[in-house]
Amino acid sequence: MRWRYTLCFVGILSVFLGLTMIIPLICSLITQDDSARSILLSAAITETFGLLLFFGFRIRNNDYISPREGIAIVALGWIAAGFFSALPFYFGHVFETFTDAFFESVSGITTTGASVMTNIEGVSSSLLLWRSFIQWLGGMGIIVLSLAILPLLGVGGMQMYKAEVPSPIPDKLKPRIRDTAMILWKVYAGITIAEIVFLMFGDMSFYDALNHALTTMPTGGFSTKNLSVAHYDSVYIETVIIAFMMLAGINFSLHYQMLLGKPLAFWEDSECRFFISFVLIVTLIVTINIYPVYDSFGKALRYASFQVVSIVTTTGYGSADYELWPSMSQMILLLCMFIGASAGSTGGGMKCMRIMIYFKYCYKELISLIHPRAVSHIKLNAQPVSSDVVSSVLGFLGLFVGLFALSSVMLAAMGVDLVTAFSAVASAIGNIGPGLGTVGPTENYASLPAMGKWLLVWCMLLGRLEIYTIIILLVPEFWRK
Amino acid sequence: MKVVIIGAGEVGFHIASRIAYERKEVVVIDTNEDALRRVSEAIDVQVIKGSGSSPSVLKQAGIEDANIVLAVTDSDQINIVACLFADYISPKTMKLVRLRDPDFNLYKEALQNFSPHIHTIINPDIEAVHAIERFMSVPGAVDVGDFADGRIQLIGIRLAAESPLLGLRLMDIPRVQNAGHMLIAAVIRKEKLIIPRGQDVLAKGDLVYIVCETRYLTQTLDMLKVDTAPVRRVMLIGGGRVGSKMAAALEQKSIKTKIIEKNPSVCQKLAETLNKVMVLQGDGTDQNLLMEENVQDMDMVITLTGDEEINILSSLLAKRMGARSNITRISKFSYFPLVEAIGIDHIVSPRLSAVNTILQHIREGNVLSAISIKGEQAEVLEAIVPQDSEVSGKMLQKISFPTGALVVGVVRQDETFIPTGSSIIQANDRIIIFAVREVIPKIEKILTVQLNYY
Incomplete structure (x- = not known):
């Protein structure tokens, strides 16, 4: 592996991230809050570091990047991005320790939305915008954005794209990676703007609408209110957010196809069909189950649908305290954390496509017990899925469950209670946000021990980059010449 | 596109x-x-x-x-x-x-x-035959390409110890006798392509690409002490698709040709279609057969069987036994870098030839033909200067061509010349540009005119 290449690209990414700090800076100048100094200081540090790396390791021609370098660039780039986005919070004295600032920023860029802020409404509006904005950047991916707008990353970009947007079955919308990245970002930005407009129709201020749109589309879930979406107590706003959470949880290449004039694209895709049906069925079950709590079908449906969509798409907004619900509903929500949204969406979790492939594989195994000589293929969208893909899916699920188990044992070892440890790890590795117990929808992660926060930071990164890209850093073979 | x-x-x-x-x-x-x-x-x-x-x-x-x-x-x-x-x-x-x-x-x-x-x-086979014919026109060169209907040639020469150019700065070369009609377009030193400047000094072992008008070619090559003795006797090894086409082409040129083919029935067919070519049934790696057929007197041995390892061995064997030069057919692109090290003079690959031909047609704008040179680090493009192009009517040294690109020849109606900095380019000129790979899109842009206003 050529360190020179890796560090140079990490430098480029840092420079780029530093430039985006202009956005909260402008907000700070407009609202006249006192965060301008801390944002400027953070931007300066980020730029200095980035430029030092870039000029220190400048490369002449970037014609080829090996898969290994691609992975290293993405993994280190994300860790660096998490570090630098934490600086405004740290210098702005939002948190007392750097651990908390780092937890908050990684929770942002990985689109988890788990917070350690005890009083969100007490933080300056520019820093809250930065918190929402990094979530938006992380949703579609920092690398994908850089691929779309920085010509520097043109040629070697494909390896990085693969490491940042891992999908069981790779999907390239356009022959060139740059054009693909450009389309994805345009669709992403377009839907975000649409959501801002819709939210403003619901009497939300522009600032709140902007923040909520920036955190809905990446399925992040940071809110500017202590009570999250429950603060507005508006059926209209909840409906809009449900709709956009669903859009964010659907494969973005389907949005693109729909914009190209194929209105049935959603329904023709079997993964999308599975995703929508799954949400509908779970909503129905939870509605019936929580009916006694609210004693009104309308209210039960309203809270059940919002919470189910919020958890399945891995967004993590709260409109009701689901810890007051019967334990069957809580259990269902907990299991939904593992399933996650569609592949190619901004949602986290295991992804519907993998679950589908896994169940089809199990079914095929059963059939082959009954008909030992049967020749059959696993198919998705009427296309056979190659056995390489199937085995990588099985490997992924195995690693996902294994790392989940290991991490929850470690968290429990730090003195966290069982329900909290279990749900906090599930929530972090699935990039959801709230869990159960002391990290439930009405509480936050501030009470966890510092070591536990670092563990969850690690889990969030694992979940966002779909395990392989991050876990490979621990494999000694990766570092060998 | x-x-x-x-x-x-x-x-x-x-x-x-x-x-x-x-x-x-x-x-x-x-x-x-x-x-x-x-x-x-x-x-x-x-x-x-x-x-x-x-x-x-x-x-x-x-x-x-x-x-x-x-x-x-x-x-x-x-x-x-x-x-x-x-x-x-x-x-x-x-x-x-x-x-x-x-x-x-x-x-x-x-x-x-x-x-x-x-x-x-x-047709890759025919393209390969054309490539071989180009090599045969200058047996001492490493690489040969022609432009402007053959009026301008691009020749790659490996500088040997006796070359008169050794140790000279590029700016001093025009003063060497008979060197006025050539231009050095590029130098490949240790597998790396250098676009030379006036101060650069040529060294032994450099592969120098020169551009020269065809009418002065012999004179220039003599000056450079490059082998220009015409090819009169050729031995072909392998009579498959490329081999048989090559034999027919050689027959037409009245070059004395022997063809060795292993398969008796293929030999029968060859003998039926060919008149003057001597068809021999046998193995190209058989030393006795080669000796019997006086391989040491051959000007060129061309190995064209479908098996590249056999081709390499036969070529090396023939060279060791005294044949003047050889051309070897190799299909695997990954073998190309080895070729020179082991002593093969030229390689020909129907696939590579096909790639080059296709590339000529893919070029945008007014580009007529293109050939890629060693290691694919650079290309030579031949193009017509469009009417309202920004380059027409300007002195060459005033045109902002990207670094790594060089105009090496101009054809104006019946006149051809190698330009200097003060030459003026006119519309409808055919210009020949040497360009490294990175700047090719820019050149295409310069040569494509924006006309679409509707």
Whole structure:
């Protein structure tokens, strides 16, 4: 592996991230809050570091990047991005320790939305915008954005794209990676703007609408209110957010196809069909189950649908305290954390496509017990899925469950209670946000021990980059010449 | 610009990588998943699994908005059918096809004028024969290419110990006797391409690319002490598709030719079609046979069997036994860097020749032909200066060509000349440009005129 290449690209990414700090800076100048100094200081540090790396390791021609370098660039780039986005919070004295600032920023860029802020409404509006904005950047991916707008990353970009947007079955919308990245970002930005407009129709201020749109589309879930979406107590706003959470949880290449004039694209895709049906069925079950709590079908449906969509798409907004619900509903929500949204969406979790492939594989195994000589293929969208893909899916699920188990044992070892440890790890590795117990929808992660926060930071990164890209850093073979 | 390539074999792979490098959109279609994986891992292209002859696959590849479709699978039939459907779905797309079977050549015009309206038919075997003929014209050169209908030549020469250019600065070269008609376009030193400047000094072992008008070629080559003795006796080893075509071409030129072929029935066929060529049945690696047939007196030994390892061994054996020079057919592109080290003079590859021919047709704008030189680090383009181009009517030294590009020849009606800094380029001139790979898109931009105002 050529360190020179890796560090140079990490430098480029840092420079780029530093430039985006202009956005909260402008907000700070407009609202006249006192965060301008801390944002400027953070931007300066980020730029200095980035430029030092870039000029220190400048490369002449970037014609080829090996898969290994691609992975290293993405993994280190994300860790660096998490570090630098934490600086405004740290210098702005939002948190007392750097651990908390780092937890908050990684929770942002990985689109988890788990917070350690005890009083969100007490933080300056520019820093809250930065918190929402990094979530938006992380949703579609920092690398994908850089691929779309920085010509520097043109040629070697494909390896990085693969490491940042891992999908069981790779999907390239356009022959060139740059054009693909450009389309994805345009669709992403377009839907975000649409959501801002819709939210403003619901009497939300522009600032709140902007923040909520920036955190809905990446399925992040940071809110500017202590009570999250429950603060507005508006059926209209909840409906809009449900709709956009669903859009964010659907494969973005389907949005693109729909914009190209194929209105049935959603329904023709079997993964999308599975995703929508799954949400509908779970909503129905939870509605019936929580009916006694609210004693009104309308209210039960309203809270059940919002919470189910919020958890399945891995967004993590709260409109009701689901810890007051019967334990069957809580259990269902907990299991939904593992399933996650569609592949190619901004949602986290295991992804519907993998679950589908896994169940089809199990079914095929059963059939082959009954008909030992049967020749059959696993198919998705009427296309056979190659056995390489199937085995990588099985490997992924195995690693996902294994790392989940290991991490929850470690968290429990730090003195966290069982329900909290279990749900906090599930929530972090699935990039959801709230869990159960002391990290439930009405509480936050501030009470966890510092070591536990670092563990969850690690889990969030694992979940966002779909395990392989991050876990490979621990494999000694990766570092060998 | 968008290019659809059908077939991810060696030819498809290399064309795809060349075009994608120039930031054009490329879609590659193949039925073989492993071949596709190799393409998609190495280059920034879209891959589609399926048969190129299937209309639905072509549609999926977005053939409607493709400028060029290249059908380069190993099967002529698939290539033709693919073009046929491409023609139905998208008549505007330019179609280039690789066809091997000489039978099809009889109907070349029909294929071009009627459906499927093929723009260019590429026969790798014939391209290889042309490449060999170019090498034979200057046996002492490493690389030979011609431009402007053969009036200007590009010759690559390895500087030997007795070369008069050794130790000279480039700016001093015009003062050497008889050196006035040539221009040094590029130097390859230790596998690296250098676009030389006036202060650079030439050293032993450099591979120098010179551009020279054909009428002064002999004079210039004599001055450079390059072997120019014409080829009179040739031995061919291998009588397959390329071998038999080569033998027929040599027969026409009245060059004394012997052809060695292992397979008796192929020998029978060769003997039936060839008149003056001596057909010998035997093994090209058989030392006794080579000795019997006086290999030491041969000006050139050309090994063209389908087995590249045998070709390499035969060539080396012939060289050791005293043959003046050799040309070896090698298909695996990864062997190319080894060639010089082991003592092979020239290589020919039907696939590489096909890649080069296809590239000539893919160039945008007014580019007429293009050839790629050693290691594919640079290309020589031949182009017509458009009417309202920003370069016309200017002195060369005032034109802001990108660094790494050099105008090395100008053809104005019947006149050809090698330009200097003060030469003026006019509209409709044919100019020959030497350019490193990185700047080719910029050159294409300069030479393509923006006309579309409606």
